[in-house]
Amino acid sequence: DNDGVANLMEYALGKNPSSATDTPAATPLELTADGMRFSAIFRSGDSALTVSPLVSTNLQSWNSVGLAELESVDQTDVPPGFRRRAWQAPTSNPSLFVRFSLSYE
Numbered sequence: 001d002n003d004g005v006a007n008l009m010e011y012a013l014g015k016n017p018s019s020a021t022d023t024p025a026a027t028p029l030e031l032t033a034d035g036m037r038f039s040a041i042f043r044s045g046d047s048a049l050t051v052s053p054l055v056s057t058n059l060q061s062w063n064s065v066g067l068a069e070l071e072s073v074d075q076t077d078v079p080p081g082f083r084r085r086a087w088q089a090p091t092s093n094p095s096l097f098v099r100f101s102l103s104y105e
Contacts, residue, residue: 066090
């Protein structure tokens with residue numbers, strides 16, 4: 001649809017990937033005050049969709065080393081069909097960048 005947002009990301013965020021006008025403003029990422037935990041809300045109930053976080057301190061090398069997905073995550077105000085997922089980062093570096101790798105198989 002040439003809207004500049006990857007279709008798989010639009011799907012994971014609950015938007016219509018075939019519509020150029022139904023795009024997410026940004027990934028709904030939430031960070032804790034200490035920057036060590038982050039969460040995002042993604043579509044649930046689709047076992048073919050895999051969401052994997054990656055972190056970087058320099059925007060050049062990305063990895064998931066040391067990231068741990070948290071088991072108990074508050075689902076308050078999460079719409080039906082979605083789930084908030086949260087991860088613990090291995091560092092308290094204030095320059096920690098986060099991105100998500102998505103696949104659909």
